[in-house]
Amino acid sequence: MHYDLRDSENDGSMRMLNAVEPGTVIPIHRHQHTSEEVVLLRGKVEEILYDDHGHLLESYLLEAGSGCVACHVPMGCFHTCKSLQTGSVIIEFKNGKYDPVLTEDILKL
Numbered sequence: 001m002h003y004d005l006r007d008s009e010n011d012g013s014m015r016m017l018n019a020v021e022p023g024t025v026i027p028i029h030r031h032q033h034t035s036e037e038v039v040l041l042r043g044k045v046e047e048i049l050y051d052d053h054g055h056l057l058e059s060y061l062l063e064a065g066s067g068c069v070a071c072h073v074p075m076g077c078f079h080t081c082k083s084l085q086t087g088s089v090i091i092e093f094k095n096g097k098y099d100p101v102l103t104e105d106i107l108k109l
Contacts, residue, residue: 014094020045020083028054028080028107034095036073038081040064043088047071050078054109062090078107 014034020026020043028050038047040062049057060071061084073079081090 010097012095012097014092014096014098016092017041018081018090018092020081020088020090021086022083024083026080026082027101028078028109029101030076030078030105030107031073031094031099031101032076032105033099035075036079037070037093038062038073039070039091039093041089041091043083044085045088045090046082046084047073048080048082049073050080050107052078052107054078054107 028048042064044061044063047060047062049059051057057077060068062069062071
């Protein structure tokens with residue numbers, strides 16, 4: 001489930017709350033025109049970054065109350081988020097208006 005925090009569709013930035021439960025499937029995808037900041041507000045998730053061939057680049061364990069609750073996803077980098085705890089909530093920040101992920105921006109492994 002997600003909640004859009006923009007004032008309108010014309011807002012120049014993207015801010016969205018996402019509630020993710022274990023078993024939630026977020027396709028491995030990329031944003032070709034913006035980087036993304038992911039901040040964990042509650043729970044525990046793993047943010048996983050891949051190269052264009054599906055090889056693991058980095059993995060960030062984000063856990064509420066720990067020293068690591070945020071990460072940066074570079075523009076054009078394939079990534080996904082995996083919930084590791086019930087009740088996990090993240091907020092995502094991206095530049096520009098909301099831009100749905102296109103089929104060619106989903107990595108199929």
